[in-house]
Amino acid sequence: MTPLPFLLLAGLALCAFFAFSFASQKLRLPSVLVYIVMGAGLSFLFPDKEVIHTAAEIGIVLLFFILGMEFPLARMVTISRRIWPAGLLDVLLNLGGAMALAFLFGLDLMSALIIGSVAYATSSSISAKMLEEQKRLANPEAEFILALLIFEDLVAPLLVSFIAGAQTGEDAGAGFILILLGKISLLVFGAVFIGHFGFKRLEAFMGRHMQQDYMPLLTTGIALAYAGAAMWLGLSEILGAFLAGMMLSESGKSKDLEHMVSPLRDVTLPFFFFWFGTTISFGEGVPLIPMMITLILWAVLGKIVTAYAGSRIFGLSPKVSCRAGFSMVHRGEFSAIIASLAVPQLRVFSGIYILATAFIGVYLFQKAPNLANFYHQHRGRR
Numbered sequence: 001m002t003p004l005p006f007l008l009l010a011g012l013a014l015c016a017f018f019a020f021s022f023a024s025q026k027l028r029l030p031s032v033l034v035y036i037v038m039g040a041g042l043s044f045l046f047p048d049k050e051v052i053h054t055a056a057e058i059g060i061v062l063l064f065f066i067l068g069m070e071f072p073l074a075r076m077v078t079i080s081r082r083i084w085p086a087g088l089l090d091v092l093l094n095l096g097g098a099m100a101l102a103f104l105f106g107l108d109l110m111s112a113l114i115i116g117s118v119a120y121a122t123s124s125s126i127s128a129k130m131l132e133e134q135k136r137l138a139n140p141e142a143e144f145i146l147a148l149l150i151f152e153d154l155v156a157p158l159l160v161s162f163i164a165g166a167q168t169g170e171d172a173g174a175g176f177i178l179i180l181l182g183k184i185s186l187l188v189f190g191a192v193f194i195g196h197f198g199f200k201r202l203e204a205f206m207g208r209h210m211q212q213d214y215m216p217l218l219t220t221g222i223a224l225a226y227a228g229a230a231m232w233l234g235l236s237e238i239l240g241a242f243l244a245g246m247m248l249s250e251s252g253k254s255k256d257l258e259h260m261v262s263p264l265r266d267v268t269l270p271f272f273f274f275w276f277g278t279t280i281s282f283g284e285g286v287p288l289i290p291m292m293i294t295l296i297l298w299a300v301l302g303k304i305v306t307a308y309a310g311s312r313i314f315g316l317s318p319k320v321s322c323r324a325g326f327s328m329v330h331r332g333e334f335s336a337i338i339a340s341l342a343v344p345q346l347r348v349f350s351g352i353y354i355l356a357t358a359f360i361g362v363y364l365f366q367k368a369p370n371l372a373n374f375y376h377q378h379r380g381r382r
Contacts, residue, residue, distance in 0.1 A: 030130070030362060038274060049278055061241040062261055063333070064238050067245060068244060068248075070249070083151050086310025089309060090151070099112045102116060114346060115350070120156065121334040122149060122361075126332045160236040161184060161239050187229070195246060277351070319373075
């Protein structure tokens with residue numbers, strides 16, 4: 001049978017993404033979950049996933065490039081001063097706690113680190129969508145939730161880079177860690193230098209030419225090139241893309257640049273979650289069921305405790321902190337990125353874990369105001 005032309009496959013895929021995304025909005029489900037399930041269900045149609053993976057890589061690079069543009073250096077410093085206690089608690093309970101549980105269930109150290117990293121970060125895309133849909137962006141807990149997500153979005157690329165570097169087969173001893181930190185420092189300092197001494201002085205130039213049709217070429221080129229530079233150094237393209245966005249944020253034109261790049265991100269990003277879904281195979285059944293149940297329970301408990309205690313440290317009331325606590329259980333894009341680096345068995349495990357925690361998290365997010373009211377009333381009677 002003659003294989004279908006690439007353009008036909010691409011067109012059918014985009015139309016399917018549209019249909020499933022539209023349906024997910026009607027059902028009040030995050031589209032990221034729908035794309036992963038869609039990929040898992042249709043993986044048998046794609047024996048060669050190379051083209052899908054290429055589009056997926058571009059989409060995830062543009063996602064974190066745009067995310068990086070939200071974090072100019074001054075904002076990053078201000079946020080870190082308020083959120084770091086909650087951020088460290090998050091790392092301890094959700095990264096360290098899940099890693100310890102996986103280690104106790106017999107996984108080796110690197111596999112336990114991958115599982116802990118998968119369990120670490122709340123989904124930024126699901127959180128933003130749910131805050132908007134539930135009309136809670138103006139609530140006091142929204143600032144804390146977004147600040148903690150920012151902290152996670154800074155830590156998670158480092159985890160991806162470390163795991164990606166360790167997967168090359170090098171001994172992950174002290175020397176390897178020092179070299180890896182040196183590469184990361186080089187990439188970070190390069191971005192700070194270029195952003196401060198380059199793009200910060202090009203604000204007038206970019207303002208004059210922002211509407212020209214050649215500007216998307218420059219913007220996307222910088223995103224892909226710095227992501228490629230990170231890969232050339234043996235690091236994750238995610239970190240490079242994030243730093244590229246941070247560089248361009250110093251130009252003062254983040255909103256215009258985001259508006260320019262967003263359409264291309266919206267077209268290519270679904271391919272990442274779809275591609276991740278195609279890597280999940282259920283042919284051998286659900287692996288490591290006892291550990292799965294334990295980690296899902298820890299995922300819920302760990303995030304509730306982190307967000308509640310962190311909100312109290314942040315200065316929020318018990319009721320608002322309770323609302324925040326039930327609003328951060330869902331895992332998503334970063335978990336999928338890290339899971340894509342795992343061996344097949346852990347990839348299947350991680351895929352099921354992501355789907356389970358995401359659905360549970362979305363349900364708890366929707367019920368968070370009612371749960372917080374119940375907690376407040378019960379606390380008031382005591």
